[in-house]
Amino acid sequence: MANGNGRTSLKERIKETNEKLWSSQVVESILRPGSPFKQGYSDSPRNRSYVVMNNVLYHLHPVKVKRHGVRLSYTLCLGGLSFFLFILLTITGIFLMFYYTPTAEIAYADMEALSTNVAFGSLVRNMHRWGAHLMVLSVFLHMSRVFYHGAYKPPREFNWVVGVILLFLTLFLSFSGYLLPWDQLALWAVTVGSNMAGFSPVIGDQVKFALLAGVEVSGSTLLRFYVLHVLFFPFVLVVFLAVHFWRVRKDGGISGPL
Amino acid sequence: MVEIPEDLLRRSAEAKAKALGVPVEQVLAEMKGEGPPVEPPKIEAPVEASDKPEPKEMVVEAAEAVATGDVETITKPATPEPGDEPESIEPDVTEEEEPFEAPAAAVIPDEDAAAAEAEEPAAAVATMGEEETVPVAPSNGGGGNGKVAGLVSPRPSVPPAGLPEGVRTQRLLTVVKARAIQNVKAEPSDKVNTWPHLMLMEFGALLAITGLLVIMSVVIHSPLLEPANFNATPNPSKAPWYFLGLQELLSYFDPQVAGVMVPLFIGLIGFMMIPYVDKNPSTRPTDRKFAIMLYSIFLAGSATLTIIGVLFRGQGFNFSYPWRDGVFFDDLKDWVNFE
Numbered sequence: 001m002a003n004g005n006g007r008t009s010l011k012e013r014i015k016e017t018n019e020k021l022w023s024s025q026v027v028e029s030i031l032r033p034g035s036p037f038k039q040g041y042s043d044s045p046r047n048r049s050y051v052v053m054n055n056v057l058y059h060l061h062p063v064k065v066k067r068h069g070v071r072l073s074y075t076l077c078l079g080g081l082s083f084f085l086f087i088l089l090t091i092t093g094i095f096l097m098f099y100y101t102p103t104a105e106i107a108y109a110d111m112e113a114l115s116t117n118v119a120f121g122s123l124v125r126n127m128h129r130w131g132a133h134l135m136v137l138s139v140f141l142h143m144s145r146v147f148y149h150g151a152y153k154p155p156r157e158f159n160w161v162v163g164v165i166l167l168f169l170t171l172f173l174s175f176s177g178y179l180l181p182w183d184q185l186a187l188w189a190v191t192v193g194s195n196m197a198g199f200s201p202v203i204g205d206q207v208k209f210a211l212l213a214g215v216e217v218s219g220s221t222l223l224r225f226y227v228l229h230v231l232f233f234p235f236v237l238v239v240f241l242a243v244h245f246w247r248v249r250k251d252g253g254i255s256g257p258l
Numbered sequence: 259m260v261e262i263p264e265d266l267l268r269r270s271a272e273a274k275a276k277a278l279g280v281p282v283e284q285v286l287a288e289m290k291g292e293g294p295p296v297e298p299p300k301i302e303a304p305v306e307a308s309d310k311p312e313p314k315e316m317v318v319e320a321a322e323a324v325a326t327g328d329v330e331t332i333t334k335p336a337t338p339e340p341g342d343e344p345e346s347i348e349p350d351v352t353e354e355e356e357p358f359e360a361p362a363a364a365v366i367p368d369e370d371a372a373a374a375e376a377e378e379p380a381a382a383v384a385t386m387g388e389e390e391t392v393p394v395a396p397s398n399g400g401g402g403n404g405k406v407a408g409l410v411s412p413r414p415s416v417p418p419a420g421l422p423e424g425v426r427t428q429r430l431l432t433v434v435k436a437r438a439i440q441n442v443k444a445e446p447s448d449k450v451n452t453w454p455h456l457m458l459m460e461f462g463a464l465l466a467i468t469g470l471l472v473i474m475s476v477v478i479h480s481p482l483l484e485p486a487n488f489n490a491t492p493n494p495s496k497a498p499w500y501f502l503g504l505q506e507l508l509s510y511f512d513p514q515v516a517g518v519m520v521p522l523f524i525g526l527i528g529f530m531m532i533p534y535v536d537k538n539p540s541t542r543p544t545d546r547k548f549a550i551m552l553y554s555i556f557l558a559g560s561a562t563l564t565i566i567g568v569l570f571r572g573q574g575f576n577f578s579y580p581w582r583d584g585v586f587f588d589d590l591k592d593w594v595n596f597e
C-alpha cells in the first residue's frame with residue numbers, strides 16, 4: 001500500500017509485522033488452535049470455555065463448575081489458599097536458597113547477613129516464615145471445613161486419605177525448615193520434637209538416629225533437614241497434590257450442596 | 259423388562275434366519291411374539307458325543323447363571339422344539355416403556371467355536387461353558403434398576419445344516435446396559451463457567467493472601483535468637499506451635515502415649531480411617547450431630563492445648579500466667595513486646 005510517495009508508512013509496517021508474527025509458525029505452535037490469545041477475547045460462552053480448554057489450566061479445572069462450589073462461603077477457598085501459600089513458599093524459598101549455606105558454621109551468619117546485606121532479604125525471610133505458619137493453619141482449617149461438610153463421604157474417601165498425607169507432609173515441611181536458621185530457637189525446638197520421635201516403641205532410638213543423622217542434633221542433622229526441606233518433602237507434596245487435585249475433579253468436583 | 263431396540267432385534271433375527279435358512283421376517287415375527295415358531299427347513303441332530311449337553315440343558319444352566327445376577331433373560335433354544343417356544347418368549351418384550359440407555363449387544367461370533375468344533379467335537383462344550391457366563395458378568399452397576407432383558411440362545415450342539423462353507427453366523431447373546439468406567443451420564447446440574455466465575459475468585463484470593471502475607475511480613479519480624487549452643491538449654495524449650503499441643507500432652511501422659519501413640523494412631527491412622535468408619539451417608543448437619551460433636555471436641559481440645567502450651571507454660575514448662583509472668587514463646591518474640 002502506498003501513501004502518496006510510494007512507500008509504506010511505519011504504521012502499516014508495524015501492522016504487517018504484527019500480523020506476520022501472530023501467524024508465524026512459532027506462535028502457531030505455542031498457542032493452541034482456538035486460543036483466545038490468538039483470536040482476541042470477546043465475551044461469549046464459547047470463548048469462556050476456550051480460556052480453560054486451550055490452556056494448561058485444563059489440567060486443573062473443568063470448563064464448568066457447580067454454581068454453589070464457586071461461592072466463597074462454601075469452601076472459603078481454604079484448599080486454594082493452602083495451594084497458593086505453597087506456591088508463595090516455593091518462590092520465596094528459592095530466593096532464600098541463594099543466600100543460605102546448610103552448615104553448622106555458616107548457616108547462622110547467612111541468616112544474619114540476609115536481614116542486613118541482602119535487598120528485601122528480611123522481607124522475603126519473613127514472608128517465608130509467616131507463610132509457612134499460615135499454610136499449616138489453612139491446611140488445618142481446610143481439613144476442618146471438609147469434615148464439617150461431610151465431603152469425605154463416598155466417593156471422596158480416598159481424597160481425604162490423600163489429604164491426611166498432605167497435612168502430615170505440610171507439618172514435616174514446616175518442622176524441617178524450623179531448624180535451618182540454626183539459632184537457639186531452632187536447635188531446641190527440633191531437639192524437643194525429635195525427642196518425641198525417640199519415644200517410639202521398640203524402634204525409638206533408630207527413628208531418632210535416622211531423623212537426626214546421629215544421636216543428637218548436629219551439623220549432619222542440619223544438612224539432612226535442609227535436603228528434606230528443600231527437595232524431598234516439596235517433591236512428595238507436589239506428587240500428592242497432583243493426586244489430590246485430580247481426584248477432586250474425578251470424584252465429581254466439589255461436594256455438596258449440603 | 260426393558261424394550262429391546264428394534265435394530266438389535268433385527269440383527270439377532272437376521273443371524274438366526276441365516277443360520278436356519280428361513281426368511282428374516284418370519285423369525286422377526288416370531289421374536290416379537292406375533293408369528294408362529296420358526297422351524298428350520300430340515301433339522302439334523304446327530305448327537306454323537308454323550309458328554310455333550312443337550313441344548314435344553316444348557317438353556318437351563320444359562321438361565322440359572324443369569325438368575326444369580328439381576329439380569330432378566332428370555333431363554334430360547336436355537337434348535338427349537340415346537341411347543342417350547344411360546345412360553346419361553348416374553349410376549350410383552352416390545353411393550354414396556356422403560357427408558358433404556360445405550361444398550362450394548364454382546365454378540366459372540368460363532369466362527370471360532372465352529373472351527374474348533376469341526377476339528378474336535380468336545381471343544382464345543384468348553385466354548386459353551388465360557389459363553390454361559392457372558393450374560394451374567396456385566397449386570398450390576400450403571401445405576402437405575404439394573405434390570406436388563408436379554409435373549410440367550412445357546413448354540414446348537416451341531417452346526418446348522420445347509421450352511422455354506424465359511425458363512426459366519428452370529429447370535430445375540432444378551433443385551434446389557436452399557437457401563438463405562440467414567441461417569442459419562444451428565445446429570446443436569448446448575449453449573450457456571452470456570453472462567454470467569456471461579457478463576458476471578460481464585461485470582462482475588464491469590465491477591466488477598468499475597469497482600470496479607472506482605473503486610474504481615476513488613477510488620478512482624480521473624481525471630482533470630484543467639485546462635486545454636488548445645489551447652490545452653492533455654493528454659494523452657496518449646497516446640498513449634500503446631501506441636502505444642504502434643505508437648506502439652508507430654509506433661510500429662512507417658513511420652514510413649516503422648517509422643518507416639520497419639521500422633522501416629524489418632525493423628526495419622528485414625529484420621530485416615532474416618533471416611534471408612536463413618537458409614538452415615540448423609541451430609542446434612544442435622545443428621546451428623548455425633549460426628550460434628552466429636553470433631554468439635556477435637557478442635558476445641560487441640561486449640562486449648564496449643565494455647566496453654568504457647569501462653570501458659572513458663573520456666574521448666576510449669577504453669578504460668580502470661581499477664582503475671584510474661585509469655586515464653588520465642589516465635590513471637592519480635593512481635594509481642596514482652597517487657
Ligand code: HEM
Nearest residue numbers: 075079080082083139143151159160163164166167254255
Ligand atoms: C497441602 C495441603 C492441601 C491442599 C493444597 C489442598 C487443596 C485442595 C483444594 C484446592 C481443594 C478444592 C476445594 C477447596 O478448596 O476446598 C481440595 C478439596 C479437598 N481436600 Fe484438600 N488440600 C490439602 C489438604 C487436605 C487435607 C489435610 C485434607 C483432609 C484430611 C483434604 C481433603 C480434601 C477433600 C476431601 C476435598 C474434596 C472436598 C469437596 O469435594 O468438597 N485436603 N483440597
